[in-house]
Amino acid sequence: AQSVTQLDSQVPVFEEAPVELRCNYSSSVSVYLFWYVQYPNQGLQLLLKYLSGSTLVKGINGFEAEFNKSQTSFHLRKPSVHISDTAEYFCAVRAYNTDKLIFGTGTRLQVFP
Amino acid sequence: ETGVTQTPRHLVMGMTNKKSLKCEQHLGHNAMYWYKQSAKKPLELMFVYSLEERVENNSVPSRFSPECPNSSHLFLHLHTLQPEDSALYLCASSQDRRQSFTEAFFGQGTRLTVV
Numbered sequence: 001a002q003s004v005t006q007l008d009s010q011v012p013v014f015e016e017a018p019v020e021l022r023c024n025y026s027s028s029v030s031v032y033l034f035w036y037v038q039y040p041n042q043g044l045q046l047l048l049k050y051l052s053g054s055t056l057v058k059g060i061n062g063f064e065a066e067f068n069k070s071q072t073s074f075h076l077r078k079p080s081v082h083i084s085d086t087a088e089y090f091c092a093v094r095a096y097n098t099d100k101l102i103f104g105t106g107t108r109l110q111v112f113p
Numbered sequence: 114e115t116g117v118t119q120t121p122r123h124l125v126m127g128m129t130n131k132k133s134l135k136c137e138q139h140l141g142h143n144a145m146y147w148y149k150q151s152a153k154k155p156l157e158l159m160f161v162y163s164l165e166e167r168v169e170n171n172s173v174p175s176r177f178s179p180e181c182p183n184s185s186h187l188f189l190h191l192h193t194l195q196p197e198d199s200a201l202y203l204c205a206s207s208q209d210r211r212q213s214f215t216e217a218f219f220g221q222g223t224r225l226t227v228v
Binding site: 032034036041042043044045046049090099100101102103104105106 | 117119144146148154155156158161163168169203205207209216217218219220221222224
């Protein structure tokens with residue numbers, strides 16, 4: 001079975017500051033990794049994904065994430081955040097041999113002016 | 114617009130009512146999912162359908178009954194719900210593991226309130 005841990009339930013940050021949202025996963029088989037963003041009263045939108053290849057993945061809205069197999073981590077980063085980045089961010093994992101997409105508990109990013 | 118449409122967007126129902134949530138995708142995907150998102154709780158995977166066959170049922174109470182008549186449509190039939198079932202219900206679709214991989218695409222969700 002797979003599991004995802006997002007250690008930070010809330011991350012407050014000032015506008016134009018850098019941010020890192022942490023994600024660790026557990027799996028006995030190879031996995032695909034994802035970050036999704038959810039704005040209020042909306043569904044989930046894909047930010048970026050790691051399938052294979054380069055461990056540094058770039059996504060939309062200036063976000064990027066790095067896959068670290070030895071630390072089983074997939075942390076999300078942005079060098080300079082905007083007010084509009086205020087949202088809930090979810091890390092997710094899907095094992096190669098299943099159709100189950102498992103989510104972490106989410107991190108609320110709050111950007112202040 | 115993600116290609117996954119859920120209706121209705123909002124639903125208020127009494128505990129004795131019967132209602133259905135609908136999800137539709139025209140992305141050519143063959144796997145569809147129902148998730149429940151409650152306040153202050155993680156996203157819970159409820160059901161997974163692959164090629165219209167239910168492949169996962171995460172110990173969901175029988176008052177939730179899914180139906181997948183074809184690969185483009187997914188329903189969630191609701192009856193005799195409890196107030197704690199109030200939540201945002203999200204539908205998603207993707208290719209299943211036997212096809213070229215795609216990520217899951219989500220609908221906007223149905224905000225359900227049980228009174």
